[in-house]
Amino acid sequence: MIPIPKGFRAAAVKAGIKxxxxxxxxxxxxxxxxxxxxxFTTNRVCAAPVRWDRALVPSDVLRAIVINAGNxxxxxxxxxxxxxxxxxxxAAGALGCRTEQVLVASTGVIGHQLPMERLLEGLGRALxxxxxxxxxxxxxxxxxxxxxxxxxxxARELTVGGTVxxxxxxxxxxxxxxxxxxxxxxxxxxDANVAPADLxxxxxxxxxxxxxxxxxxxxxxxxxxxxxxxxxxxxxxxxHGNDLxxxxxxxxxxxxxxxxxxxxxxxxxxxxxTIDVEGCHDREAARSIARAVADSALVKTAIHGGDPNWxxxxxxxxxxxxxxxxxxxxxxxxxxxxxxxxxxxxxDAAAVSAQLKANRETHIRLKLTHGDAAIRxxxxxxxxEYVHLNAxxxx
Numbered sequence: 105m106i107p108i109p110k111g112f113r114a115a116a117v118k119a120g121i122k123x124x125x126x127x128x129x130x131x132x133x134x135x136x137x138x139x140x141x142x143x144f145t146t147n148r149v150c151a152a153p154v155r156w157d158r159a160l161v162p163s164d165v166l167r168a169i170v171i172n173a174g175n176x177x178x179x180x181x182x183x184x185x186x187x188x189x190x191x192x193x194x195a196a197g198a199l200g201c202r203t204e205q206v207l208v209a210s211t212g213v214i215g216h217q218l219p220m221e222r223l224l225e226g227l228g229r230a231l232x233x234x235x236x237x238x239x240x241x242x243x244x245x246x247x248x249x250x251x252x253x254x255x256x257x258x259a260r261e262l263t264v265g266g267t268v269x270x271x272x273x274x275x276x277x278x279x280x281x282x283x284x285x286x287x288x289x290x291x292x293x294x295d296a297n298v299a300p301a302d303l304x305x306x307x308x309x310x311x312x313x314x315x316x317x318x319x320x321x322x323x324x325x326x327x328x329x330x331x332x333x334x335x336x337x338x339x340x341x342x343x344h345g346n347d348l349x350x351x352x353x354x355x356x357x358x359x360x361x362x363x364x365x366x367x368x369x370x371x372x373x374x375x376x377x378t379i380d381v382e383g384c385h386d387r388e389a390a391r392s393i394a395r396a397v398a399d400s401a402l403v404k405t406a407i408h409g410g411d412p413n414w415x416x417x418x419x420x421x422x423x424x425x426x427x428x429x430x431x432x433x434x435x436x437x438x439x440x441x442x443x444x445x446x447x448x449x450x451x452d453a454a455a456v457s458a459q460l461k462a463n464r465e466t467h468i469r470l471k472l473t474h475g476d477a478a479i480r481x482x483x484x485x486x487x488x489e490y491v492h493l494n495a496x497x498x499x
Contacts, residue, residue, distance in 0.1 A: 106238040106259045109270040109295035111135045111337035113234035116247035119226025121212070121219060122174035127247035129226045132293060133168045133199065133234050138333040140166035140207070141304035143311045145328035151178035152188040153208040154329060160204055162300035166333055167205040169291055170195050170227060171248050173276070177210040177218050178326035187218045194224050198231045209289050209329050211250055211276060245274040248289055252276050256365040262354045264347040269296040269338045273358045277366040288315060290330040290362055296351055297336030298343055306352045307332050314359035317391070318367050319398040319483045330359075364482055373484035375407050375466050381479050383472035389426045393470060394481035396424035404486035410461035412453055414442040421470055428472055436469040 113133045122128040142161040144154050160166070170191055177184045192206035199206070210218070234240065245255035259272040277288030298306070311330050332355070336342070343351050368376045379397055384390040397403055400420040406413045414435055421433060430446035440456055441449050460466060466485075 106241060106257070106272070107261050107270045108236050108238065108241060108259070109272055109293050109335070109337070111295055111335045112272075112293050112333075113236050114240040114244040115230040115234040116240070116243035117226045117230045117233070119172070119230075120222040121172055121226075127243060128172060128174045129223065129230055130171045130244035130247040131168060131195070131227070131230045131234055132171075132244065132291060132333070133231070134166070134293070134333060134335045136167075136335055136337065137164065137205070138166045138335040139164050139298055139300040139303050140331065140333050141300065141307045142207075142329065142331045143308055143315075144330075145326060147326050147328075149179060149326050151176055151210055151327040152180060152184040153177060153210050154327060155185065156188045156192065157207045157209070157329060157331065160207060161331070162304040163205075164300045165202075165205050166207060167199055167201045168195055169207045169209065169331060169333070171209045171211075171244075171289065171291070172218070172223060173211050173248050173250055175210060175212040175216055175218050176214045176327050178214045180215065180217055183217055187220055190220065191218075191223065191227065194227055195231060198228065207331055209248075209291075209327070209331070211248065211289055211327055214326060241272065241274070245276075248274065248276040250276065253369055256362055256369070258358050258361050260354055260358055262350060264343065264350055265339075267339050269294060269351070271296070271354055271358055273362050275362040275365065277369075288318075288328055288366055290315065290359070292330075292332040292355070292358065294332070294334045294351075295336065295338035296334050296343060297339045297341060298334040298348070298351065302343070302348060303332060303334055306348075306355050309352070310356045310359040313356065313479075314363035317394070317479065317481045318363050319395060319481070367482045367484040373490070374487055375460075375464055375485040377404075377407060377466045377468060377483045377485065379481040379483065380467070380469045381472075381481070382470070383474055384426070384477040384479075385474045386477045387479055389474070390477050390479035391481070392426050393421045393424045394479055396420045397468060397470070398481055398483035401486055404483070407460060407466050408485035408487050410457045412437055412442065412451075412456040412460065417468060417470070418443055428474065432473045434471045436467075438463075438467050
C-alpha cells in the first residue's frame with residue numbers, strides 16, 4: 105500500500121507528446137495552497153520551465169505541478185517561455201487559482217517547441233481525472249519517464265507529536281546525468297505543515313547530498329528540477345524544533361533513495377558504483393575527487409569489463425583539481441586494498457575481476473590524510489548499449 109499524503113491528487117494521460125504514444129503528461133494537485141521550494145540546474149542554458157519555477161519558489165500559495173515528457177521545452181526562445189506560462193495559465197483556470205500558483209516541468213528532446221494543442225487538450229483531461237488513488241500516482245511516475253526502464257516512486261510516513269505525516273516522491277532520470285544537477289526531475293509532496301523558508305532549507309540540504317551526488321556521464325542537463333509541495337493537511341501548525349529536524353531527515357532519506365535509483369537505472373548500465381571519498385579537508389574536495397572518478401570513461405568501462413585496473417581510479421583522483429601528494433592516497437575496490445599510501449599492493453587480480461563480473465554492485469573507496477570530510481557518490485558503468493541509445497536518440 106502506498107501512503108498518499110492527504111489533500112493531494114494525481115493523474116497521467118497520453119497527450120501525444122512522446123513519439124511512442126505512451127503516457128506523457130502528469131499533474132500533481134493539492135486541494136489547498138501549499139508551501140513550495142525547489143532546486144534547479146546550474147546549466148547556463150536552461151529550459152523555460154526552469155526559469156518559470158525559479159521565479160516562484162519558495163512560496164506559500166502553490167497549488168499544482170504540471171509535468172510533460174517527450175519534449176524538454178529547452179533552447180526554445182520566447183515561444184518556449186510563452187508556452188510554459190500558457191501551460192500554467194490553463195491549469196490555473198481549471199483549478200480556479202492564479203497562474204503563478206502552478207509550477208511546470210518538462211523533459212525530453214531539446215530544441216523543439218511543445219505541441220501546445222495536444223498538451224493543453226491532455227492537460228484538461230488530466231486535471232479532470234486527478235484523484236488520490238495509488239494507481240494515479242503510479243501512472244504519474246510512469247508518465248514522466250523518458251529512457252528510464254522503470255518508474256521511481258517512494259512513499260514514507262513519520263509520526264510527530266502523535267500525528268502521522270506522509271511524504272511521497274517521484275523521479276525520472278537514466279542518462280544526461282551530471283551533478284549540480286543531472287537530467288532528472290523529482291517531485292515530492294507532503295501533508296506536513298512546513299514554513300516555506302524551512303522547506304527551502306531542508307530541500308536544498310537534501311539535494312546537496314543526494315541528487316548532487318550522482319552521475320551517469322557527467323552531462324549537466326538544461327531541465328534539472330527538484331520541487332517539493334507541503335499543504336499542511338495533516339496538522340494545523342508548522343513543524344519546528346525536533347519535529348522539524350525529524351521531517352528534514354525524512355526528506356534526506358527520500359531524496360537519497362530516489363537519487364540512487366537513477367544511476368541504478370543508468371542507460372545500458374550493468375553495474376551500480378558507489379564511491380566513498382574520505383579524509384579530505386572539506387566536502388567539496390571530496391566531491392571533486394568523487395566526480396572525477398565517477399565521470400571517467402576509462403574507470404566506467406573497466407568496471408563494466410570486470411577489469412581491476414586501479415590505475416585509472418587513482419589517476420582520475422589526481423586530475424580532480426584537489427591538491428594532494430601521492431603518498432597521501434589509498435584505494436580499496438570492493439573491500440580489497442589495491443593501493444596504500446601512494447604504493448601498489450599485491451592482490452589476486454583474477455579473484456577481484458571475477459567478483460566484479462559476478463555482482464552488479466561495485467564499491468570504490470578512496471582515502472586521503474587531510475582531514476575528516478567525506479562524501480558518498482553514485483554512478484554506473486559505461487556500456488556499448490549506452491553508446492547505442494544515445495547515438496540514435498533523435499533519429
